[in-house]
Amino acid sequence: MRTLTTTEGLAEFCSEASQHDYVTVDTEFLRERTYYAKLCLIQLAMPGKDDDTAVLVDPLAEGLSLDPLYELFRDESVVKVFHAARQDLEIFFVDAGFIPAPLFDTQVAAMVCGYGEQVGYERLVRSIAKTGLDKSSRFTDWARRPLSDAQKRYALADVTHLRRIYENLAAELERSGRTHWVDEEMGVLTTPDTYVIEPQNAWLRVKTRTSSPKFLAIVRELAKFREAYAQDRDVPRNRVFKDEALVELASTKPRTPQELGRSRLLQREARKGAIADGILAAIEAGVNCPPEDMPKPDRTRDKLQVNxxxxxxxxxxxxxxxxxxxxxxxxxxxxxxxxxxxxxxxxxxxxxxxxxxxxxxxxxxxxxxxxxxxxxxxxxxxxxxxxxx
Structure with missing residues (x-):
């Protein structure tokens, strides 16, 4: 099980991989305590039947640059194969500002080929690769070093079996004339807007039961502040305050620290300091929002006359x-x-x-x-x- 810890070693592997039609890719990351995913491990495999053509890349290794990998990701002659690629692609987009192309997502391809809704990797391994997976290392701490042999085997399995799965699905798509179906679906995954959350649009993710423009104006300002705060400090948005607290604040509209302190759902850490100041400023902005600038709820579906x-x-x-x-x-x-x-x-x-x-x-x-x-x-x-x- 090779683990690459130097830029030179990564460049050598990527140069060899660029001579092939495809490379399979997966990542291991942590996100429980941060807004952006912390990349802990990258798994890569070239076509072949043994583990010698697969490597682990340690992005936490001192001095290692991912530039050779990004050069491979930009190589249009090599298909980059992922399973359920969205979170992996977000990591690379945030870090490097681009999305690997051309792209093939085996989860999407499996849905096109009749494997059902959101089919998991383990099922495809059983169905296509005719083997099982050891999932005992699935929820381990990928940031801790050194990695155990069990962790390494688990991580490599996510790209070694993926080779056979890709080849099988690609052949089935070609046989059925559905390759262009998957190509269309990749258009969504390769659109940068898929991975960018602008703070001013964060309110659209908050579920509310009220569609009053005045209420939504406060929701918008609170969500905007929370998203910007979370992005700037790289903390999960729910660690700033949760959606339930946001909706409560939009309803009660506290205007002073004392009123804010009476919130039932706001965490204690959010009742003081920069978060409290941001909440009160957001509520003030929402309350004083001119009518013409208030959010206009989409009532299209409310007016549908469905037969x-x-x-x-x-x-x-x-x-x-x-x-x-x-x-x-x-x-x-x-x-x-x-x-x-x-x-x-x-x-x-x-x-x-x-x-x-x-x-x-x-x-x-x-x-x-x-x-x-x-x-x-x-x-x-x-x-x-x-x-x-």
Whole structure:
């Protein structure tokens, strides 16, 4: 089990990896006490059948630079293969300001190939690599050195088995003509906006039961302060104050330290110092927000006139398409898309790209009364109405 601790060693491996069609990648990190993930280990593997073509990279090693890895990540001739890549990509985007490309996410590919919703790596190892995983080191402290042999074996398994999984899924996508489906999905993962949280937009993540613009103005300012504070000090946003406390503060609107001290849900550390000052300033800004600058709640869905019978038919059609194509239903169309279609809206993801080929076209024809659905045994089939007389 090779562990690279020098820039020279990493550069040598990356140079060799650049001669291959793909490289598998995984990371181990900690995030419980920080806003940004702390990268503790990087696992890499080139094509091959043994562990000699796989390495561990120790980003905590003194003097090691990840520049050779980032050069490999920018090499368009080498596919970078991850499983459930989002958090890994966020780490590299925050550190280096770019996203590895071209990219292949085996979790997305597995959903396209009929393995179900959000399929886990362990299941793919069993199904495709025909072996099991030792998960005993899953929740260990990856920042502690030296790493144990058990930790190293666990970490390497996340990229060595990934080679066979990738090759199997890529071949299946090519055989079924669905490679471009996965390419479309990679577009979301490779968009920088996916990994950037602007403090002024942080309020959109807070769930509230009130849609009053005045109330939301205070929520916006409190969330903005919390996000900026957490980013500047690299602490989890919930360590500043939790969503429940934020909503309570927006409701009670304390204006003085004494009033703030009466909050039921605010942690004691947040009732004094910079956090308390920030909370009171945010509430003041929200209370005094001009009406024209207040958040405008999205009431589009509240006004939807959903045809419930049509929505039910669309769900039946989606189930039929899911079974026909062997693709996870949530990947094709979430429930919100079906309700939107049944209400006459057409700006939904189910009508774009490969989703339109699989489901969208027939969904539109169903809405227009051009097709009907019939049950034949356990199967649901589409019938052209012109031929159904």
């Amino acid at each position: 419930p019978a049509l929505a039910d038919l669309l769900r039946v059609l989606l189930k039929a398409k899911t079974e026909q194509f062997g693709v996870a239903s949530k990947l094709i169309a979430p429930a919100s898309d079906l309700d939107s279609l049944a209400a006459g809206l057409r700006s939904v993801s189910a009508l774009n790209g490969w989703r339109r080929e699989v489901f969208g076209e027939d969904a539109l024809r169903l809405c227009a009364g051009k097709i009907a659905l019939t049950a034949k045994g356990e199967r649901i089939e589409v019938i052209e109405l012109e031929d159904a007389t």
